[in-house]
Amino acid sequence: MIQPASGAVSSTPRQRALARLLRLVPWVLAFGVPLVVDANTSGNFAYCLVWAFASVGLAAMWGQGGILSFGQTAFFGLSGYIYGIVTLNLGDGWLSSWSGLIIGLAVSAAVAVLLGYMIFYGKIKGVFIGIVTLSVTLVLETFMAQTAGPQWVVGVARLNGYNGMTGMPPLTLPWFGGAVTLENTSFYYLVLALLALVYALMRRLLDSPFGLALVAIRENPQRAEMLGIDIRRHQLLIFVLGCTLGGLSGALYTIWGSYITPSAMGLTSAAMPVIWVATAGRKSVGAAIVGTAVLVWLSQWLAIYGSQYALILMGAILLFVVLAAPEGLLPCVLDSARWVFTRRLSKSRTFEAQKRSES
Amino acid sequence: MSTTLLETRGLTKRFGGAQVINGIDFQVRKGELRCVIGPNGAGKSTFFKLITGEHRPTQGSIAFLGRDLTHVLPHERIRMGMSIKFQIPGVFPELSVRQHLQLGLHRAKDDSAATLDRLLEQFMLQKEEHMPAGKLSHGKKQWLEIAMAVSLKPVLLFLDEPVAGMSAEETHATGELIMRLRQGGLTIMAVEHDMTFVKQVASRVSVLHGGRLFADGPLEEILARDDVAEIYLGKKK
Amino acid sequence: MTALSTLYSVIYQFGDNFAYLVLAALGLAVIFGMMGVINLAHGEFIMCGAYVTIICAKRGIPLPIAMLLGALAAACAGVVIERLVIRHLYDRLFDSVVATWAISLIVQQTMLLVAGPSMEGITTPFGSFVFGEFSFSTYRAVLPVIALGVLGALYWLFFKTNYGVCARATIQNANMAQCLGLRTDRLYTLTFALGAGLAGLTGALYAPTMTAVPTMGTNFIVQAFVSVVVGGANVIAGTTPAAAILAVIQTAMTASYGQLFGQIGLLLTVIVVIRLMPQGLGNLFNRTR
Numbered sequence: 001m002i003q004p005a006s007g008a009v010s011s012t013p014r015q016r017a018l019a020r021l022l023r024l025v026p027w028v029l030a031f032g033v034p035l036v037v038d039a040n041t042s043g044n045f046a047y048c049l050v051w052a053f054a055s056v057g058l059a060a061m062w063g064q065g066g067i068l069s070f071g072q073t074a075f076f077g078l079s080g081y082i083y084g085i086v087t088l089n090l091g092d093g094w095l096s097s098w099s100g101l102i103i104g105l106a107v108s109a110a111v112a113v114l115l116g117y118m119i120f121y122g123k124i125k126g127v128f129i130g131i132v133t134l135s136v137t138l139v140l141e142t143f144m145a146q147t148a149g150p151q152w153v154v155g156v157a158r159l160n161g162y163n164g165m166t167g168m169p170p171l172t173l174p175w176f177g178g179a180v181t182l183e184n185t186s187f188y189y190l191v192l193a194l195l196a197l198v199y200a201l202m203r204r205l206l207d208s209p210f211g212l213a214l215v216a217i218r219e220n221p222q223r224a225e226m227l228g229i230d231i232r233r234h235q236l237l238i239f240v241l242g243c244t245l246g247g248l249s250g251a252l253y254t255i256w257g258s259y260i261t262p263s264a265m266g267l268t269s270a271a272m273p274v275i276w277v278a279t280a281g282r283k284s285v286g287a288a289i290v291g292t293a294v295l296v297w298l299s300q301w302l303a304i305y306g307s308q309y310a311l312i313l314m315g316a317i318l319l320f321v322v323l324a325a326p327e328g329l330l331p332c333v334l335d336s337a338r339w340v341f342t343r344r345l346s347k348s349r350t351f352e353a354q355k356r357s358e359s
Numbered sequence: 360m361s362t363t364l365l366e367t368r369g370l371t372k373r374f375g376g377a378q379v380i381n382g383i384d385f386q387v388r389k390g391e392l393r394c395v396i397g398p399n400g401a402g403k404s405t406f407f408k409l410i411t412g413e414h415r416p417t418q419g420s421i422a423f424l425g426r427d428l429t430h431v432l433p434h435e436r437i438r439m440g441m442s443i444k445f446q447i448p449g450v451f452p453e454l455s456v457r458q459h460l461q462l463g464l465h466r467a468k469d470d471s472a473a474t475l476d477r478l479l480e481q482f483m484l485q486k487e488e489h490m491p492a493g494k495l496s497h498g499k500k501q502w503l504e505i506a507m508a509v510s511l512k513p514v515l516l517f518l519d520e521p522v523a524g525m526s527a528e529e530t531h532a533t534g535e536l537i538m539r540l541r542q543g544g545l546t547i548m549a550v551e552h553d554m555t556f557v558k559q560v561a562s563r564v565s566v567l568h569g570g571r572l573f574a575d576g577p578l579e580e581i582l583a584r585d586d587v588a589e590i591y592l593g594k595k596k
Numbered sequence: 597m598t599a600l601s602t603l604y605s606v607i608y609q610f611g612d613n614f615a616y617l618v619l620a621a622l623g624l625a626v627i628f629g630m631m632g633v634i635n636l637a638h639g640e641f642i643m644c645g646a647y648v649t650i651i652c653a654k655r656g657i658p659l660p661i662a663m664l665l666g667a668l669a670a671a672c673a674g675v676v677i678e679r680l681v682i683r684h685l686y687d688r689l690f691d692s693v694v695a696t697w698a699i700s701l702i703v704q705q706t707m708l709l710v711a712g713p714s715m716e717g718i719t720t721p722f723g724s725f726v727f728g729e730f731s732f733s734t735y736r737a738v739l740p741v742i743a744l745g746v747l748g749a750l751y752w753l754f755f756k757t758n759y760g761v762c763a764r765a766t767i768q769n770a771n772m773a774q775c776l777g778l779r780t781d782r783l784y785t786l787t788f789a790l791g792a793g794l795a796g797l798t799g800a801l802y803a804p805t806m807t808a809v810p811t812m813g814t815n816f817i818v819q820a821f822v823s824v825v826v827g828g829a830n831v832i833a834g835t836t837p838a839a840a841i842l843a844v845i846q847t848a849m850t851a852s853y854g855q856l857f858g859q860i861g862l863l864l865t866v867i868v869v870i871r872l873m874p875q876g877l878g879n880l881f882n883r884t885r
Binding site: 122126135138142145146274278308309311312316318322 | 863
Binding site for chain 1: 433
């Protein structure tokens with residue numbers, strides 16, 4: 001993420017190294033998780049992480065680029081259904097499952113290019129981008145919902161209307177003794193590795209001159225244009241990237257649960273990525289990942305122990321965040337931590353200075 | 360001919376029934392420091408916006424480096440070698456001074472630290488290098504704006520009221536800065552009200568009045584003209 | 597006779613869709629058009645009006661009065677929400693979207709907890725009439741007329757009353773309005789309450805025609821949004837022609853391909869309209885401003 005210029009005295013190399021180390025901690029912990037929990041729980045954690053890709057995409061589009069898209073779940077569903085169609089037709093082999101994943105992503109990217117071209121080169125701005133993307137999502141949901149009849153079939157894969165598609169094979173890897181199915185612990189590691197890769201690449205992109213241009217476009221598009229920045233091209237690129245990540249979430253979700261239904265693209269689902277990213281802090285990719293995983297885990301936990309209150313609590317959290325911490329919870333937490341840290345630092349510096357003058 | 364950087368022919372702009380720009384033939388040659396002056400309502404900002412591409416001309420044409428600009432989008436005009444500093448500082452409040460300059464330098468394909476440091480020194484912004492631009496004083500914001508425009512390594516620099524809102528000292532310092540830029544080989548066109556500034560920097564002056572080019576010539580010649588004084592001060596000498 | 601009754605059937609369908617679109621949209625249009633706030637809790641105000649109407653009617657209160665009480669209840673809820681939440685978000689458009697969505701979620705789920713998944717409704721008044729080989733619900737045939745009546749009343753309110761003048765002044769230039777002594781914060785509260793009350797009225801009017809469930813608001817929200825986006829910020833000159841055009845599209849699509857494609861037709865229209873006319877239809881009337 002573009003480091004906000006703090007205006008404070010620039011940090012020492014020690015402080016920067018410490019910050020970098022701290023950022024690695026969650027990853028180390030995450031990689032260690034399956035060592036302490038059973039396979040089933042790892043599988044559940046994988047479920048929480050699967051949604052994080054869509055949030056990373058949204059954080060990049062919205063937090064950095066200022067583009068609020070309600071379309072993440074459209075690509076989620078699109079990639080999910082494509083995975084289902086491909087694998088139900090091509091069978092259970094490892095080639096079939098990986099092709100399903102790749103083709104699902106490719107289709108999402110292609111649709112994102114078309115949609116993005118219509119939006120950004122058609123001068124659609126601000127809240128209307130949200131409305132158009134939400135409309136696209138609802139069109140997809142409504143369309144898929146009425147595919148119940150037997151004529152709605154691609155190859156041997158029936159689309160099945162409201163009930164959705166089931167029975168897709170999981171991802172497998174070819175191995176010497178026979179194909180290895182990626183599920184529970186191995187699936188968890190796959191998702192985690194992918195997430196780490198996406199995180200690293202996204203941070204590099206957003207810290208690069210491209211990312212800087214996105215911030216400029218977000219803050220003052222007219223001024224950015226007058227610096228020779230082609231606004232439409234930048235926005236289109238980050239939009240396609242963000243939407244494809246939404247598709248990655250969808251494909252992995254379908255692989256995890258072996259089903260996909262139109263309700264994944266409904267009104268409530270469409271708002272979830274926005275809720276997670278808004279709550280966690282949209283300007284930080286890392287915050288989006290952690291926030292999403294925690295919130296998904298929380299709603300799962302509530303669904304078991306207090307389902308009636310789950311959504312009420314989510315709504316209340318969101319409302320609180322919007323009113324009290326509009327930048328998200330993580331920036332709030334970090335700011336207070338930084339405040340405490342610099343106060344203690346200055347106190348200890350004053351103390352050391354005093355000691356030196358005394359001796 | 361090859362030294363003419365910008366040329367307008369018969370440039371006209373109408374808004375509804377109002378004829379704001381009336382057939383202006385105008386040229387900026389390489390190495391000049393041209394100031395465009397004129398009373399309020401003379402059409403200076405509209406003229407400016409026609410050149411940047413914010414408005415389309417009703418009639419007439421604008422050519423930059425010999426190329427007609429009618430169908431060229433604003434960001435493409437910048438890539439051709441124009442650079443613009445607007446009247447109201449349009450800095451990006453959360454980005455640091457350093458990041459502002461990086462934006463332009465990256466477009467100019469020169470990302471080196473040396474060039475960045477030289478720019479900071481030239482515009483006296485070394486101390487504020489890491490400060491978020493929203494916290495700069497008004498004068499420093501104007502300098503950052505000019506620095507950003509210069510970081511694009513343009514052929515022709517446009518300044519829209521570069522000393523608006525500045526104190527007398529800041530105005531003089533800005534004038535020195537701009538003259539140094541000209542010495543470095545930059546051609547500059549400025550729209551400005553402040554006559555002290557115009558007298559300090561201009562080589563040629565154009566006077567706009569009622570949407571027409573009223574007078575055009577070297578600084579001393581324009582200043583000596585009675586009719587110019589009249590339209591500005593409303594009195595006959 | 598068959599041709600005539602088929603023709604009337606089409607007109608009836610159009611009228612039904614038109615009424616639904618207009619009534620669903622009005623509350624949202626008022627709040628968006630006059631305050632720039634996108635109220636995603638709009639559906640819940642509709643639900644509030646419907647529930648209150650049903651509860652009152654089942655207690656024996658005559659239906660028209662029960663409906664007015666429903667609208668009033670929604671308006672009061674609007675006042676509460678405006679004072680607590682909305683007034684902090686007038687300069688933060690994205691955040692008002694998220695906040696009203698959160699309120700919608702909270703209200704829906706709380707209603708689910710408190711009132712259960714559904715509540716026994718009331719029957720549609722006036723019965724039905726027969727024309728040719730079709731039978732039509734009298735009540736739903738009359739609704740378009742009621743919708744036009746509400747539009748007329750709204751027009752009167754905006755253009756012939758003091759409130760209307762003050763409200764329009766505040767919308768066009770809030771600072772100036774304040775300098776002239778108008779209590780802009782009170783005006784915003786009143787306007788939000790008006791939007792909520794209109795939504796409540798919609799819920800009240802449709803209460804006799806549908807089952808009362810806590811999520812009933814979501815049935816209206818797509819139609820509401822579509823009408824407001826196509827119509828633009830102009831409440832009367834925008835929403836009305838938008839609803840008419842959309843009703844035509846929806847009637848045609850439903851007749852040819854079914855209910856769900858009617859919905860798709862609406863959504864596709866939104867996308868096309870935004871692409872071609874980002875300010876909506878109402879802007880065509882605004883050019884002289």
